[in-house]
Amino acid sequence: MWAILRASKPIRSQSCCVLVMRFLYAKPGASSNFGYGEHQHSKDDQLNVACHLTRPVSCVCFLPQVSLVWARELSSQVKSRSIDKDDDLEDGFSELEEPPETDNIVEHANMDDDEMVSEGDSTGEDNDDAGEDALGLPDTKSKYGEKVVGRKNQSSPLFKVIIEASRPSLSNALDKWVEEGNSLGRGEISLALLNLRKRRFYGKALQFMEWLEATKRLDFGEREYASRLDLVAKVLGIQKAEKYIEKIPSSLRGEIIYRTLLANCVSAVNVKKAEEVFNKIRDLGFPLTVFVCNQLLLLYKRVDRKKISDVLKMMEKEDVKPSLFTYRLLIDTKGRINDISGMEDVIAAMKAEGVEPDLYLQAMIAKYYICAGHNGKAEAALKDMEKGDISDNRAACKSLLPLHASLGKVDDVRRIWNVCEHNPRLEECLAAIEAWGNLGNIEEAEKVFEKMMNSWKKLSSKYYNALLKVYANHKLLSKGKELAKRMSDSGCRIGPLTVDALVKLYVLAGEVEKADSILHKALDQNQIKPLYSTYICVLEKYTERGDIHNAEKMFHRLRHMGYVGRMRQYQLLLQAYINGKTPAYGFRERMKADNIFPNKAVLAQLHAVDAFKKTDILELLD
Structure with a gap:
């Protein structure tokens, strides 16, 4: 049997969980739970327990971001890998496990279509989560990152039509496309949707699918409905997605539909709804996958490592x-709490298990070894x-460069x-820009950037952001301003990652x-949704200053943007x-109200805040 778990003894300031496989626990006295206590399930193994957040524990050393892949995939891809991948990719409606980056991800479900055009191939990240991010139509990468089909750079005339049309005129533009005798086969539809999702133009992707369904240009099966459901959840939210499920023919309301809804609930960190959907899957008798x-x-x-x-x-x-992804999750969990023995x-x-x-x-793994100071193992x-x-x-170079830099290995980076x-x-x-930046060699980082500028005609803001982050980390404000002006002059559109880099x-x-x-x-003028980490960066500074007014303001902005439950x-x-x-009067009640x-x-x-509470006598004297 593959694995069993047990808990290590709780560390004072951490909710520490240790996963071990069954054969590793032939030791006497080994306990058998992963957290502080056992949870009892019903006979159907339904999860219906309250969620208690634990303090995020992360490494503080200066390391490259190797984000955990957050699986925002459509469930149709979770079938046996023996099925022909090319068939899945051809029909355009099977979805692959993919990040979000970081530790982010997740954060872009309600973005306006145009804001990510220059950053669509990058993933936003939250330093605590990675992101899980885009749930795209068939990408050129499998869930493990290797290429599966060379479609990434294929052009799509239909995609161009969709992008150039305004939202009100999109249906007319598509009608005209068909009237002109252009092809609208499944392959062309798939490629257009792939490009829309890859750039996070979820609004237009949803409009396109609505048009396809209304004009009966595509026969909708369970996976097509699941793809549209995912877009509804991203653009309109979980509640609208649930209502859309009611419109799907009951014969096509299978496990793919509910697994897609579950993935979006998890992406939104909606614990209650995710557990409800899981229980629904079990109640309907679908197999546990x-x-x-x-x-x-x-x-x-x-949100609660004890429940792992x-x-x-x-x-x-x-x-x-x-799956390999399961092990990734568990290894990442161990690494984040600095439990290297458990990770091993x-x-x-x-x-x-082979x-x-x-x-x-x-x-x-190398990143967590470095973070824990195990340089030899790294x-x-x-x-x-x-x-x-x-x-x-x-293929290994892009990972090795920043990792060697984190070890201070200048010769290996070179x-x-x-x-x-x-x-x-x-x-x-x-x-390379990140690596040279981590080593403090700003000149080399700039050389790499200029090489990119000379080699490619037009770069998206993603590539400017890399150097901008280097300038931010080294407090080179004037150089950062100059680079931001170059970005503006080149016509780069501002997205969440650019705002994040500028704010930092x-x-x-x-x-x-x-x-x-x-x-x-950025929020007012560009109508974008900044990253969670961007708000946190500013909030941390106000916290250091003890600036309660501005800290409260930033806290409420986070809530307004939907960043709750953290x-x-x-x-x-x-x-x-x-x-x-x-004194923070009523703070316990505020937390309780927010669950x-x-x-x-x-x-x-x-307790520390309570210590500032004035006594009755002092209140009278005031």
Whole structure:
């Protein structure tokens, strides 16, 4: 049997969970739960327990972001991998597991169509979550990151028509396209939807699918309905998605439909609704799949690590075999709480099951070794990634560059970049800019950027953002301003990642008020949804100052933008009151009203705030 779990003894300030495989627990005295206590399930293994947030624990060392893949995939892709992938890709409605980056992701469900045009191939990230991000139509990458079909750069005349048409005129533009005798086969539809999703033009993608259904240009089956359901959830929200399900013919209301809804509930961190959908899946008698289990693991990894044990026990009971993605989740969970021994137990068990880590997972493992100070193990992991001659393993270069930089290995960064430099790929350039920036070699980072500018006619804002982040990290405000002007002159559109980079540029330079202004203007003028991490960056500065007024303002902006249910913002706001030496009256009640339950760290903060409470005598004297 694949795995069982147990809990390590709780660490004072962490909700620490240790996963081990059954054969690793032949030790006497090993306990059998993953968190602080056991959860009892009904005979149907339904999850209906309250959610208690735990304090996010992350490494503080300066490392490249190797984000956990957040699986925002349509469930149709979770079938056996023995099915022909090309068939799935051809029909255009099977969806692949894919990140969100980071630690983000997730954050873009309600964005306006046009805002991500220059950043559509990048994923926004939240430092605590990665993101899970886009749930795209068939991408050119499988869920493990390898290429499966060379469609990424295929042009689509239909996509161009959709993009150029305004929303009110889109139906007329599509009618005209058909009247002119242009092809509207399944392949062309699939490619257009792929490009729309890849650039996060979810609104227009939904309009396009509505037109296809209304004009009967496409026969809708379960996967087509699931694809439209996903777009409804992204653009209009979970409630509208639930109503749309009622319109789907009952004969086509299968497990793919509900798994798609579950994925969107998890993406929105809607714990209550996600558990309701899971129970619905069980009530309808659909088989428990690794996809469903992975979605629950994603959810509880973010909000309540203690419940990971419940999901793993359920998987064992139902004989659900873990996928490579399952192991990624568990390894990432262990790495984030700095439990290197537990992480290695998972790796050993994974290999014992015959599952070999891919490059992405190898990079993640190396990152956590570096973060924990196990440099020798990290170097061994990087050597395994290189597989001898790095020139024969170009795919590893983009991961190796920032990892070697985190170890301070200037010679290794230069050696790997020399392999790429004569014919670089864009992702390798991004990695090199990050690596040289981490090493403090601003000049080399700028050289790589200029090489990109000279090699490609027009770069999206994603590539400017890489250098902008370097300038921000080194407090080079004037250079950052110059680069921002170049971005403007080149016609780059502002998206969440650009706003994030600009805000952090000013915050790290000590100009938090200017950063706050940029954030406010970006929201008002560009109608974009800034990243969670962008707000948190500003909130942290106000917290340091003990600026309660502005901290409260930023906290309410987070709530207004839909960023709720995360402990971090409550911790920061409480700390602002502590730093400002002011009592936070009614804070416990505020948290309770938001269904947020304090962990040990927050309880300590609440106690500290209570210490500022005035006595009755002092109240009278005032």
